[in-house]
Amino acid sequence: MSEGLSRRYPAVRVPAGELAHSEPTEDGFVTPRGVRFHRALVVGVLSGRYVDEEREFAVITVTDDTGSVDVFAFDECYEPARTLDKWRQIKVIGRPMEPREEGRPVALRAEVIRPTSYSEELFRRLEYELMAGGEVSTVEKPPTLDEAIEMVYKELLEREEETFSREELYEVIRSVVPLADEEFCEKIIKEMEERELLYPMDLPGGKRWSVIETGWGL
Numbered sequence: 001m002s003e004g005l006s007r008r009y010p011a012v013r014v015p016a017g018e019l020a021h022s023e024p025t026e027d028g029f030v031t032p033r034g035v036r037f038h039r040a041l042v043v044g045v046l047s048g049r050y051v052d053e054e055r056e057f058a059v060i061t062v063t064d065d066t067g068s069v070d071v072f073a074f075d076e077c078y079e080p081a082r083t084l085d086k087w088r089q090i091k092v093i094g095r096p097m098e099p100r101e102e103g104r105p106v107a108l109r110a111e112v113i114r115p116t117s118y119s120e121e122l123f124r125r126l127e128y129e130l131m132a133g134g135e136v137s138t139v140e141k142p143p144t145l146d147e148a149i150e151m152v153y154k155e156l157l158e159r160e161e162e163t164f165s166r167e168e169l170y171e172v173i174r175s176v177v178p179l180a181d182e183e184f185c186e187k188i189i190k191e192m193e194e195r196e197l198l199y200p201m202d203l204p205g206g207k208r209w210s211v212i213e214t215g216w217g218l
Helices: 016-020 075-083 118-123 126-132 145-158 166-176 182-194
Strands: 011-013 023-025 028-030 039-052 057-064 067-073 089-097 107-115 198-203 206-211
Touching: 016 039, 016 057, 016 067, 039 067, 039 075, 039 107, 057 075, 067 075, 067 089, 075 107, 145 166, 145 182, 145 206, 166 182, 182 198
Parallel strands: 011 039, 067 107
Antiparallel strands: 023 028, 039 057, 039 089, 057 067, 089 107, 198 206
16 A cells, blocks of 8 residues: 555444444454444434534434444534434444543544435344344345335224324334334325325314225235
């Protein structure tokens, strides 16, 4: 390698909780499961934020089902960190920062921050599971829109409620598609309306939907 050129390591997909509890080594970092990395890729929800507008930097917290990791955002990463909606699913690529005090969690200095979708959340660990020697069978293929609609419709028919609020529909959708984000939930609801599987009603207490019992034949 020529003098003056820095090596750019590939970003390794690492769950947030494992990243935060990684250990610095003489050559990068290592997760509790023994995966070594110099740069990391994390997918999760933006669960917390601190913004210093005067110095133009932000610290966001990214959370998945394994835990949370703090991400420091400067320069071109400052604006997305400052403006992305809380609880939005995001992808972060960055370099781990060695803790200033022993026992403190590892944080990331962001190189990329962008919105992502629930399907990437389902698949993001395939590479990590392979590197950590885990069972690949634990990574499931997300359902297609048609498959999700069929599962949601059948689940709604099993419920005793006569009508459903939007929040209740979200709850049902996420019970069969656990990582469905708001965009995918709305797509399912809209498509079920168009296929006349749900009947929308504007009531004094707010909009609600009822299930139309019909033969399943999409």
